[in-house]
Amino acid sequence: MRDIRVSASSAAVVAILLAVAAGVAWSRSHDSGNVITGELSSADSISPAAVDSTAPIAVTHDSGIAGNVADVDGSAAADSAVYNRDCRGCHGAGEARGRRTPALRVLAVTLLTTEGGREYLVDFMLDGRVRAVDKGNVTYRNTHPPFDELTNAEVASVLNYMLTAWGNDKLLPGDWRAYTAAEVGRRRRAG
Amino acid sequence: MQMFYHFTKLAPIRHTLHVQFMHSPASRLFVGLYVVLTLAPLAIALTPPLAPGAELWLEFALAIGFIALGQLAAQFGLIARFQQISQPLGIDRVMQWHTQMGLVAALIVAAHVVILVVGQPANLRLLVPFSGNTGGTTGLLALLSMLLLIALSVWRRQLKLGYEQWRVSHALLGIAVLAFAQAHVTTAGRYAFAGWKNVALWIWCAMFVAIIVYLRIVKPAFMLRRAWTVAETAREAGDTWTLVLRPDNHAGMRFAPGQFAWIKVGTSAWSASEHPFSFSSSATHPERIEFAIKELGDFTRTIGGVKAGTVTYVDGPHGSFSCDFARADRLVLIAGGIGIAPMLSMVRTRDERDDARPITLVYACSSIDRAAYYRELAERLRRPGDSLVMVLERAHEGWVGAAGYISRDVMAPIVAANSGSTLYMICGPDVMMTSVERILKSLSVPANRIGMERFNLV
Numbered sequence: 001m002r003d004i005r006v007s008a009s010s011a012a013v014v015a016i017l018l019a020v021a022a023g024v025a026w027s028r029s030h031d032s033g034n035v036i037t038g039e040l041s042s043a044d045s046i047s048p049a050a051v052d053s054t055a056p057i058a059v060t061h062d063s064g065i066a067g068n069v070a071d072v073d074g075s076a077a078a079d080s081a082v083y084n085r086d087c088r089g090c091h092g093a094g095e096a097r098g099r100r101t102p103a104l105r106v107l108a109v110t111l112l113t114t115e116g117g118r119e120y121l122v123d124f125m126l127d128g129r130v131r132a133v134d135k136g137n138v139t140y141r142n143t144h145p146p147f148d149e150l151t152n153a154e155v156a157s158v159l160n161y162m163l164t165a166w167g168n169d170k171l172l173p174g175d176w177r178a179y180t181a182a183e184v185g186r187r188r189r190a191g
Numbered sequence: 192m193q194m195f196y197h198f199t200k201l202a203p204i205r206h207t208l209h210v211q212f213m214h215s216p217a218s219r220l221f222v223g224l225y226v227v228l229t230l231a232p233l234a235i236a237l238t239p240p241l242a243p244g245a246e247l248w249l250e251f252a253l254a255i256g257f258i259a260l261g262q263l264a265a266q267f268g269l270i271a272r273f274q275q276i277s278q279p280l281g282i283d284r285v286m287q288w289h290t291q292m293g294l295v296a297a298l299i300v301a302a303h304v305v306i307l308v309v310g311q312p313a314n315l316r317l318l319v320p321f322s323g324n325t326g327g328t329t330g331l332l333a334l335l336s337m338l339l340l341i342a343l344s345v346w347r348r349q350l351k352l353g354y355e356q357w358r359v360s361h362a363l364l365g366i367a368v369l370a371f372a373q374a375h376v377t378t379a380g381r382y383a384f385a386g387w388k389n390v391a392l393w394i395w396c397a398m399f400v401a402i403i404v405y406l407r408i409v410k411p412a413f414m415l416r417r418a419w420t421v422a423e424t425a426r427e428a429g430d431t432w433t434l435v436l437r438p439d440n441h442a443g444m445r446f447a448p449g450q451f452a453w454i455k456v457g458t459s460a461w462s463a464s465e466h467p468f469s470f471s472s473s474a475t476h477p478e479r480i481e482f483a484i485k486e487l488g489d490f491t492r493t494i495g496g497v498k499a500g501t502v503t504y505v506d507g508p509h510g511s512f513s514c515d516f517a518r519a520d521r522l523v524l525i526a527g528g529i530g531i532a533p534m535l536s537m538v539r540t541r542d543e544r545d546d547a548r549p550i551t552l553v554y555a556c557s558s559i560d561r562a563a564y565y566r567e568l569a570e571r572l573r574r575p576g577d578s579l580v581m582v583l584e585r586a587h588e589g590w591v592g593a594a595g596y597i598s599r600d601v602m603a604p605i606v607a608a609n610s611g612s613t614l615y616m617i618c619g620p621d622v623m624m625t626s627v628e629r630i631l632k633s634l635s636v637p638a639n640r641i642g643m644e645r646f647n648l649v
Contacts, residue, residue: 007291009218009222009288010288010291010292010295012222013222013225013226013292014295016226017226017229017230017255017258018255020230020233020254020258021233021251021254021255021258022251022254024233024237024250024254025247025248025250025251025253025254026247026250027244028237028241028244028245028250028254029244029245029246029247029250030244031241031244085311085313144242145242145381148325148326148378149317149326149327149379
């Protein structure tokens with residue numbers, strides 16, 4: 001027979017621990033973290049007009065077969081499901097969220113079209129980022145969690161969605177290729 | 192005390208007369224320390240930098256996951272045999288806490304998984320083994336290791352797993368659970384993507400694993416210099432043996448009457464074959480210690496064959512079940528079966544110290560000819576005020592004493608004759624201790640005058 005006093009004490013401790021967990025969870029769910037986008041704000045100033053929005057979008061697979069965005073293989077052209085599940089909470093519909101998150105509208109395409117940008121986006125999704133941003137006497141931590149638990153297809157799907165949603169499709173270069181699961185897989189293995 | 196019996200503890204005199212768990216400063220300190228240690232990983236995780244928070248259900252699942260991690264680490268501290276913790280609380284209660292918190296941690300881990308899946312059914316795929324998702328795989332391995340550890344503990348006998356084998360597997364699985372759990376935190380990454388946090392959490396876990404490394408590897412090395420040898424094994428009544436040990440080139444071991452030690456007989460100091468027994472010798476002779484051992488299991492049935500000169504290692508003394516740890520003018524010792532062992536030590540010590548306190552010994556056993564140490568106890572308990580009350584389950588013809596089990600009829604006159612500052616100490620089968628405790632309380636004996644140690648190893 002167990003000592004009932006020990007059992008009562010352990011029940012009390014469990015109650016304390018669960019209460020702490022609940023308090024932490026509530027606080028965190030209302031927490032915008034400590035992500036500052038000071039350096040990223042300059043990217044928002046790029047005008048969509050600087051990009052030829054009339055050029056048709058040519059989308060190719062790795063296999064070289066051309067097609068519309070809608071014809072890209074299902075895993076890469078998935079709808080917004082993964083984005084809605086994992087990204088919308090912070091990034092909304094591509095708009096900036098105060099000082100918390102940058103606007104993916106325009107920015108995503110800007111990052112894609114910089115040198116090394118295509119690989120950078122995949123790496124960013126898989127590895128996240130921690131970077132210090134100094135503002136005067138204060139150092140802010142710019143953070144994005146890694147999402148390497150997503151499958152290759154899901155990562156490709158999210159990237160393709162961000163790059164084609166909110167009018168971003170009109171900013172894409174003419175020779176843009178949608179991401180594929182295979183490409184993400186190669187980058188994951190290389191990393 | 193043998194591992195199969197149950198006891199409940201008294202606190203050492205320097206704390207309180209009786210530890211009512213959660214009513215004493217020592218136990219409140221222990222519980223507070225436990226809560227702090229358990230929350231430490233969560234505190235590390237919540238230190239900036241932090242990503243923006245997610246939905247409430249997800250944050251709660253993550254928070255309880257970190258709490259479970261803290262509990263898993265703390266489990267190692269509970270089995271460390273730190274005397275600073277076990278002495279005031281009672282090692283039996285610390286062991287019970289270890290068992291209960293282990294089950295609680297398992298339930299919290301299960302809740303963590305369930306919440307993650309219910310909140311987002313797509314997360315179910317994380318439980319697919321080797322899906323390429325390292326966060327899911329390590330979490331799954333931690334969960335499976337934990338379930339296996341619990342199953343082997345709960346169903347050890349049904350699985351016919353030997354005690355030593357269980358101890359080794361329990362330690363290894365415990366380490367595996369903690370390692371996989373921490374790897375899961377690292378690879379899932381949501382709260383540990385900052386490098387220093389990962390390092391801090393791994394160090395935290397390693398500190399606790401180091402405890403078991405100390406217990407199983409380092410401490411035995413120190414015991415090599417304090418070995419003992421078997422002086423003799425003497426047969427007693429009732430399938431009981433007295434194992435007598437002498438120190439090998441050292442001064443011996445000081446202990447309080449009623450305490451116990453873990454002993455390793457004829458094996459390496461690193462052997463997992465280690466068994467707890469109460470000292471039965473007088474505490475005034477640290478240079479010669481004795482253990483009363485009854486043939487009850489695989490190991491105890493071999494005691495009779497142990498040869499003189501056999502090397503033995505003694506880890507002790509442990510426990511706070513002792514008349515030395517509480518003030519009393521009179522002692523009432525209530526023993527069932529091999530529960531006589533610690534009582535024998537208390538009686539012998541009293542005589543050797545010239546302690547004037549009278550002792551009433553209530554000794555329950557199956558029959559008079561199976562009552563180990565009966566003649567010696569009858570001889571010793573002849574002082575004015577002393578009394579030996581035998582309670583025989585199978586009374587022989589002509590027996591006029593108490594028969595059956597220790598009952599209210601047996602205890603009522605004893606309690607009446609021992610008013611004042613009397614300490615009641617109970618040692619025997621769990622059922623007997625529960626019954627006697629209930630009887631004493633019904634006779635208005637205060638709880639803080641009753642000493643017991645409930646100890647049920649696997």
